[in-house]
Amino acid sequence: MQVIRRIRSRTLVLPAADVDTDQIFPARFLTTTSRDGLGRALFADWRFDAEGRPRPEFVLNRPESAGCSILVAGRNFGGGSSREHAPWALLDYGIRAVISTSIADIFFSNAVKNGLLPVIVDEDTHQWLLAHPGAELEIDLEAITVALPDGRRAGFPMEAFARHCLLHGVDELGYLISCLPAIEAHERTNAR
Amino acid sequence: MTKQTMFEKIWRAHEVVPESAEAPAVLYIDLHLVHEVTSAQAFRLLRERGIPVRRPDRTVATLDHATPTDTRQLFGGVPIRLESAARQIEELERNAAASGIELFGLRDKHRGIVHVIGPELGLTQPGMTIVCGDSHTSTHGAFGTLAFGIGTTEVGHVLATQCLLQRKPKTLAVEVRGKFAHGVSAKDLVLAIIAQLGVAGGSGQVIEYRGEAVRALSMDERMTVCNMSIEAGARAGMIAPDETTFTYMRGRPRAPAGAEWERALAAWQQLPSDAGAAFDREVALDASDVPPMISYGTNPGMSIPVNGIIPMRNDESFLKAMQYMAFAPGDMLAGKPVDIVFIGSCTNSRLSDLRAAAALLRGRKVASGVRMLVVPGSQQVKQAAEAEGLHEVFTGAGAEWRESGCSMCVGINGDTAPAGRYVVSTSNRNFEGRQGQGARTLLASPVTAAAAAVTGRITDPRDLMS
Numbered sequence: 001m002q003v004i005r006r007i008r009s010r011t012l013v014l015p016a017a018d019v020d021t022d023q024i025f026p027a028r029f030l031t032t033t034s035r036d037g038l039g040r041a042l043f044a045d046w047r048f049d050a051e052g053r054p055r056p057e058f059v060l061n062r063p064e065s066a067g068c069s070i071l072v073a074g075r076n077f078g079g080g081s082s083r084e085h086a087p088w089a090l091l092d093y094g095i096r097a098v099i100s101t102s103i104a105d106i107f108f109s110n111a112v113k114n115g116l117l118p119v120i121v122d123e124d125t126h127q128w129l130l131a132h133p134g135a136e137l138e139i140d141l142e143a144i145t146v147a148l149p150d151g152r153r154a155g156f157p158m159e160a161f162a163r164h165c166l167l168h169g170v171d172e173l174g175y176l177i178s179c180l181p182a183i184e185a186h187e188r189t190n191a192r
Numbered sequence: 193m194t195k196q197t198m199f200e201k202i203w204r205a206h207e208v209v210p211e212s213a214e215a216p217a218v219l220y221i222d223l224h225l226v227h228e229v230t231s232a233q234a235f236r237l238l239r240e241r242g243i244p245v246r247r248p249d250r251t252v253a254t255l256d257h258a259t260p261t262d263t264r265q266l267f268g269g270v271p272i273r274l275e276s277a278a279r280q281i282e283e284l285e286r287n288a289a290a291s292g293i294e295l296f297g298l299r300d301k302h303r304g305i306v307h308v309i310g311p312e313l314g315l316t317q318p319g320m321t322i323v324c325g326d327s328h329t330s331t332h333g334a335f336g337t338l339a340f341g342i343g344t345t346e347v348g349h350v351l352a353t354q355c356l357l358q359r360k361p362k363t364l365a366v367e368v369r370g371k372f373a374h375g376v377s378a379k380d381l382v383l384a385i386i387a388q389l390g391v392a393g394g395s396g397q398v399i400e401y402r403g404e405a406v407r408a409l410s411m412d413e414r415m416t417v418c419n420m421s422i423e424a425g426a427r428a429g430m431i432a433p434d435e436t437t438f439t440y441m442r443g444r445p446r447a448p449a450g451a452e453w454e455r456a457l458a459a460w461q462q463l464p465s466d467a468g469a470a471f472d473r474e475v476a477l478d479a480s481d482v483p484p485m486i487s488y489g490t491n492p493g494m495s496i497p498v499n500g501i502i503p504m505r506n507d508e509s510f511l512k513a514m515q516y517m518a519f520a521p522g523d524m525l526a527g528k529p530v531d532i533v534f535i536g537s538c539t540n541s542r543l544s545d546l547r548a549a550a551a552l553l554r555g556r557k558v559a560s561g562v563r564m565l566v567v568p569g570s571q572q573v574k575q576a577a578e579a580e581g582l583h584e585v586f587t588g589a590g591a592e593w594r595e596s597g598c599s600m601c602v603g604i605n606g607d608t609a610p611a612g613r614y615v616v617s618t619s620n621r622n623f624e625g626r627q628g629q630g631a632r633t634l635l636a637s638p639v640t641a642a643a644a645a646v647t648g649r650i651t652d653p654r655d656l657m658s
Binding site for chain 1: 391
């Protein structure tokens, strides 16, 4: 997994609340056995019309959105289906961090495991970000802050272990495998 | 000794390593359920790293999500029409065989929707931790289990170690007092709960449903309620095991038997939350206040009484939902025309759901121009329904009777609704495009869905019930 320390980018803003993973990655693309190249299906039904032509009004299709790697989303982003294809598609498209006031539990967990940084900010910071699409931000995972263009910094919560894994590119499976002696002891004790 | 909730008892019994400030808990998983759509990438990761499946004996696989429900494709020698789905099915068949995992394959009489067959076979047992790469894993909480959905990376973690890294969630008690009114079902209750909590109201929490009205529910109904916990954003939902649970479990093929049954029963009886155990949060509602419900928007929290009117809101997601559904605030849903009726999914495809829908349909016909699809949750449910003649009630009324699977709930198996059409569906999600690009879903109970099929319009089922 890629190491994350700082992410500096302009923002893409998708203000709607409760954007579910069926919107992020529509179900009909789920019959794949790969996790590569899924960015083409990202927000497919919002990005393209029934004939597959880009909808010019959708934020991802606007010229100023090119190269943005921070997505500012409305509250409760990523609810619904547990499909990990949602963070896979966002990362493949080039998004490296999602900022909101709340992010659904399973999406949050899936994002962290793939090096997509979920950033929960306070209501005031969120309102400012929603009102200023394209703002140049710097997310600092060591300091656990988001720096706004005017120099203000907002802190965000990040669970210690997840932060450690993201900062050092540590793979959680490796950690779990290092716990195998304790797992075996637990199985013996519980006759499992 | 401190008073514990059922969640705390199950959590503690499965802590391999308790959580600390530095690291989450290592939580032991008793049962891992696997299906074709969210497992291939996990098996591939293990192969690439040379890691074997650690406990194939605690892993059970089935085919449901991408699997066709068309009898000809399963039993008639017709190839599976969706090539990508066929490849996914073959890949799980290969992965299961290579790892020694039991798979309920395409033509197995025990195949079905993962959350229907687990309980049906007695694999789901009180006190267990159960995970699956599917958010509706919360269904199994109806038996007093801690059951939750995980992503594919975590599927890999469980295949490799039988454990997950988890921070301990908070607890939310949802107390349901009183008695259900006539014509009101568990589906109506859970839609009312989600409308009250909101789609993120359960976030970071495990819900325990309790109270007089919950105790009165059958196991099928309890599964319907726990199933939709995720639609309130909750990590899991659970209901304390009791005599209803034990009666359901006794004699199931994979349930303990003989002396083992007695030992298991004694342990299960210790699971319910201690009297006076504290929850992080508690909410209450009265079952007698719950009418038949239906959704009007594009998430399950946007639900109202079937004879109610769409409320006024000004936020972007509501306005977008109105545009997508072609509804307006102040609209009455009852009387609006319906194109398709779908009875199925892990929420409402069990025998009692089919019985309820058939009781309303008996002696009636599906309205002209309406397509009705009835998809049993498992091959066992199908067989039991056919033994009672329910399939003849459905086909006699003009409905399609299918093989088991997720069908039109997820729309990746050949069963989809066309753009712009209105589907009254007993499934769990009315998200944009969920049942097909541009399709418009209205979530409801099996009787409300059956009533819509008969009249061709959204209908209060009590108007058709004797």
